[in-house]
Amino acid sequence: MRAARTAYPLKWRIMDALEGIAAAIWPARFRRATPYLMLLPAVLLVGLLVLGLIQIADASLRTLDTTTFQFSDDYSIANFRRALTEPLFLVVAQRSLVAALIVTAVTLVFAFPYAYLMVRTRSPRLRKFLLIALFLPFFIGQVVRAYGWLIILGNQGMVNEALGLIGVAPMRLIYNYPAVLFGLVQYMLPFAVLMLAPALTAIPEELEAAAGSLGANWVRTFIHVVLPLARPGFIGAGVVVLTLSLTDFAVPAILGGGSQDFIANAIYDQFFRTSDQGLGATLALMLVALGSILVGLVFALFGAGTLAMGRSRA
Amino acid sequence: MQEPFRAGASREAEGGREIAVTVRNVGMDFDGIHAVKNASFDLPKGRFLTILGPSGSGKTTLLRMIAGFQTPSSGEIFINGEAVSAVPPHKRSIGMVFQRLALFPHMTAAENVAFPLKMRRRDARTIPERVERYLALVRLGGYGGRRIHELSGGQQQRVAIARALVFEPDLLLLDEPLAALDRKLREEMQLEFRRIQRELGVTTINVTHDQREALVVSDDIVVMDQGEIQQKARPIHTYRQPRNAFVANFIGVTNFIAGTVRSVSEGGDVSILRGALTLAGKIGDPVNPPAEGGKASGAIRAEQIRLAGDAAQLSKLDCVLAGTVIDTIFEGERMVYEVACAAIGDEVIRVFDHDPAAHKQFDIGESVFLGWNARDMLVFR
Numbered sequence: 001m002r003a004a005r006t007a008y009p010l011k012w013r014i015m016d017a018l019e020g021i022a023a024a025i026w027p028a029r030f031r032r033a034t035p036y037l038m039l040l041p042a043v044l045l046v047g048l049l050v051l052g053l054i055q056i057a058d059a060s061l062r063t064l065d066t067t068t069f070q071f072s073d074d075y076s077i078a079n080f081r082r083a084l085t086e087p088l089f090l091v092v093a094q095r096s097l098v099a100a101l102i103v104t105a106v107t108l109v110f111a112f113p114y115a116y117l118m119v120r121t122r123s124p125r126l127r128k129f130l131l132i133a134l135f136l137p138f139f140i141g142q143v144v145r146a147y148g149w150l151i152i153l154g155n156q157g158m159v160n161e162a163l164g165l166i167g168v169a170p171m172r173l174i175y176n177y178p179a180v181l182f183g184l185v186q187y188m189l190p191f192a193v194l195m196l197a198p199a200l201t202a203i204p205e206e207l208e209a210a211a212g213s214l215g216a217n218w219v220r221t222f223i224h225v226v227l228p229l230a231r232p233g234f235i236g237a238g239v240v241v242l243t244l245s246l247t248d249f250a251v252p253a254i255l256g257g258g259s260q261d262f263i264a265n266a267i268y269d270q271f272f273r274t275s276d277q278g279l280g281a282t283l284a285l286m287l288v289a290l291g292s293i294l295v296g297l298v299f300a301l302f303g304a305g306t307l308a309m310g311r312s313r314a
Numbered sequence: 315m316q317e318p319f320r321a322g323a324s325r326e327a328e329g330g331r332e333i334a335v336t337v338r339n340v341g342m343d344f345d346g347i348h349a350v351k352n353a354s355f356d357l358p359k360g361r362f363l364t365i366l367g368p369s370g371s372g373k374t375t376l377l378r379m380i381a382g383f384q385t386p387s388s389g390e391i392f393i394n395g396e397a398v399s400a401v402p403p404h405k406r407s408i409g410m411v412f413q414r415l416a417l418f419p420h421m422t423a424a425e426n427v428a429f430p431l432k433m434r435r436r437d438a439r440t441i442p443e444r445v446e447r448y449l450a451l452v453r454l455g456g457y458g459g460r461r462i463h464e465l466s467g468g469q470q471q472r473v474a475i476a477r478a479l480v481f482e483p484d485l486l487l488l489d490e491p492l493a494a495l496d497r498k499l500r501e502e503m504q505l506e507f508r509r510i511q512r513e514l515g516v517t518t519i520n521v522t523h524d525q526r527e528a529l530v531v532s533d534d535i536v537v538m539d540q541g542e543i544q545q546k547a548r549p550i551h552t553y554r555q556p557r558n559a560f561v562a563n564f565i566g567v568t569n570f571i572a573g574t575v576r577s578v579s580e581g582g583d584v585s586i587l588r589g590a591l592t593l594a595g596k597i598g599d600p601v602n603p604p605a606e607g608g609k610a611s612g613a614i615r616a617e618q619i620r621l622a623g624d625a626a627q628l629s630k631l632d633c634v635l636a637g638t639v640i641d642t643i644f645e646g647e648r649m650v651y652e653v654a655c656a657a658i659g660d661e662v663i664r665v666f667d668h669d670p671a672a673h674k675q676f677d678i679g680e681s682v683f684l685g686w687n688a689r690d691m692l693v694f695r
């Protein structure tokens with residue numbers, strides 16, 4: 001009896017029962033449709049997104065009559081002309097784009113050693129510590145974290161107090177561009193590490209030992225072996241950090257204190273402050289376009305295959 | 315075991331050849347596990363040494379210490395007479411072929427072979443010609459442009475060898491690179507290793523758990539077990555004069571008959587008592603000989619035992635036992651008989667018949683006689 005139970009565990013019996021139920025609901029002759037059925041939720045979600053985009057496209061072509069607060073019935077490209085000519089929007093766009101590029105570069109540089117150490121360390125305790133340290137900020141949330149930085153970096157904050165102790169006058173560490181960049185890098189680091197780690201795990205350690213025995217010091221091993229093989233990870237992490245930074249709202253809003261608006265903040269202002277949904281929609285569309293062009297550029301330069309998509313070539 | 319390899323080492327010293335590698339009292343501990351214990355040997359220039367041992371015996375650890383990937387917990391390794399503990403791998407002149415090859419998947423075969431030359435800043439103009447020469451050496455001429463995954467297992471093997479040799483290292487290390495290949499290819503590559511090694515004369519240390527490979531390719535064999543070197547000798551000596559029961563058991567098919575030592579003579583003759591039976595043999599390990607009255611076991615190779623239907627045919631042999639065939643295993647080039655002998659408590663003795671077509675065959679259940687010569691039985695304590 002006991003032997004029978006171990007030879008055919010409860011888990012399998014439950015699976016049998018579930019399979020029986022599934023067969024009753026979804027007979028075998030429907031089976032060819034199963035893959036499509038599984039795709040359905042994703043298709044629906046993407047479909048909704050497309051519908052929303054169409055709506056936004058529609059809104060972007062209508063101008064706001066500032067006397068009546070009504071939207072025009074006929075289409076015009078006036079909003080696009082405004083978005084492309086008004087200096088404010090150009091400044092905001094440039095600020096977001098430059099920030100996204102800087103943040104991406106800095107984050108990847110910082111994330112790599114972290115991910116490398118986490119993957120390669122022989123000490124399970126250190127690995128666990130690094131993982132927890134990585135996930136902790138996720139639990140805190142972006143807004144709370146940004147406020148935390150306000151407290152730490154503010155005029156009466158810990159950093160300025162510490163500087164005071166060594167005789168440095170209080171400095172303005174927040175509500176400026178570097179503060180926003182700093183906050184973004186700190187926010188993006190875990191994403192980048194999490195995307196780099198699997199790519200590094202996929203590189204056999206023996207390859208690095210081999211490079212060593214073939215005469216490469218660690219710098220050259222890194223340049224000629226680790227970096228090229230980790231490329232899918234860098235591309236993936238780079239795309240994620242780039243798009244997340246480009247479209248970020250909370251960090252520029254809180255750490256920039258209104259003086260360092262990104263595109264998302266400008267869109268927010270149009271929708272909820274000036275109530276010009278037309279212009280807001282236009283800015284949103286242009287942000288989508290900018291992001292798509294950037295990602296498209298990355299894929300064109302490095303190939304989508306580098307994201308380990310498509311069948312593995314190795 | 316006190317310096318069981320001493321005889322082999324001194325023979326080399328007498329030969330007067332330059333020593334390429336000296337391993338002196340090297341030990342390696344991994345938090346409590348002694349992976350390698352007090353290992354010592356000398357390897358003269360140009361020779362092919364194989365470290366042979368079962369899985370987990372410390373072979374890879376010893377090799378990695380020579381390559382510089384690990385620092386010995388104790389002892390010192392000398393390459394060309396210089397202590398190398400403080401020298402990182404990339405500053406040692408060592409070519410290594412790894413267990414899983416470790417070819418760079420993002421490079422072509424030629425780029426893999428060119429890599430060590432580039433890393434060692436060789437003149438860029440000479441690199442292509444040199445790469446082509448070494449690809450030709452491993453019979454891969456014209457394959458340089460292939461990516462690694464476009465090559466077969468055997469071809470990848472050859473790329474790895476070319477890559478390890480192209481910069482003319484002082485020492486070539488091989489960590490079971492053939493273990494993953496099927497038998498036919500493995501045997502082909504073993505001969506290939508031997509050919510290339512002889513052609514270039516590069517000092518080589520090969521690691522394997524495959525006794526056949528060790529016998530086929532090596533000038534010398536170091537047998538390891540549980541982190542300790544059991545014997546260092548030429549293949550033929552390792553096989554014919556194993557220094558202890560482990561070596562006798564690990565290499566070849568050996569029958570052991572345990573008993574009590576009755577007498578030991580000056581000339582190396584031993585006789586052991588097993589029940590009513592007295593077995594004559596030779597001392598297996600002169601450094602650690604069996605003592606009168608102590609326990610010992612006689613080791614006799616399966617191919618050194620003759621099998622016959624009646625005892626008269628075996629009258630020229632020193633020791634003859636009666637038994638019953640309990641199994642026959644046909645292995646193609648030989649027949650293996652398993653024979654239970656009543657005189658030694660129905661213990662099973664394995665016997666090879668290397669020419670089954672020419673000899674009388676025995677069936678399971680048949681009564682037979684076994685015989686061997688006293689000089690073929692080695693007695694270990």
Ligand SMILES: Nc1ncnc2c1ncn2[C@@H]1O[C@H](COP(=O)(O)OP(=O)(O)O)[C@@H](O)[C@H]1O
Pocket residue numbers: 344347348349367368369370371372373374375376
């Ligand atoms: N890095 C390591 N950490 C801890 N133990 C190790 C390490 N490397 C090897 N060992 C242990 O050392 C012993 C010898 O291993 P190894 O040299 O790989 O043997 P072999 O190559 O002969 O199979 C084994 O018991 C193994 O578990």
Ligand SMILES: [Mg+2]
Pocket residue numbers: 373374490
């Ligand atoms: Mg090994």
